[in-house]
Amino acid sequence: MEVFLALVVSVMLVSGGIFTFLAAIGVVRLPDVYTRMHAASKAGTVGSGLMLIAAGLQAGDFATFARAFAGFVFFILTAPVAAHLVAKAAHQAGYRLSRRAVCDDMRDRAKK
Template identity: 60%
Template sequence: MTLWLAIPVSLLIVGGALFAVLAALGLLRLPDVYTRMHAASKAGTVGSGLLLIAAGLGSQDPAIFIRALAGFIFFILTAPVSAHLLARAAHLAHVPLDPSSIRDDYARDEARDEETVHPK
């Protein structure tokens, strides 16, 4: 690998590793399932995406780079959706929010949906 390619690949690997560490710290330090899920989905998506791009560039093979790019795009499209669905399932299972949470938008939506289904 030439120097002109080694430097960007190295920077992408370091950046991806930093975002992965931030996601792991978020899982350990944040107070409830909803904020933990947010940290894991956002920082984890960026971290793994940077690592995938670094692997694709480092391979110096266009076919591998295209596969890595396709994997990154797929991950960007699916990770936030799956995190939202997991948060919704946790809320429907009545997993409590941390007391420091300021507002619960899902509760407002449930009240609106309940009023629509069963009007008074």
Template identity: 85%
Template sequence: MDILLALVVAVLLVAGGVFALLAAIGIVRLPDVYTRMHAASKAGTVGSGLMLIAAGVHSGEFATFARAFAGVVFFILTAPVAAHLVAKAAHLAGYRLARGAVCDDMRDKAKN
């Protein structure tokens, strides 16, 4: 049973690390602030959540697992709101979309 638990923790940690790495690569490689913010908020949240769940499972205590699960829920609830506010602030500050962007719904809404 200990080997199975260690395997689950290892898989969760590796998956969380892969998502965190993808978020970091997205921040460096993506063309504009909006897509970078999207990569950081989505992949970063999943990576952090998986690592928190791994820490909770590894502890073997229900109280620690419950706190880790509460942290994951907190990440899932707050990351989209924070990303939306950052995107709106960036748009109001004048950051433009990447050249390949098809439409700017916020600009179109402001014109009406």
């Protein structure tokens, strides 16, 4: 049973690290603030969540796992809201979409 738990925790830690690494690459490589924010909020949340749950499982203590799970739930609840508010503020401040963007729904909605 200990070997199985160690294997599960290892897979979760490696997966979380990969997601976090991909989020970091997305922040550096993507063309505008909106797509960068999307990469950071989605992949960063999944990566952090996987690593938190893995740490909670590895601890073997219910109190530690409960705290890790509460942190994961906090990430899930706050990251999309924060990303939305930052995107809205960036749009209102005048940050433009990249030239490859197909449409700007917020601009189109403001014209109506």
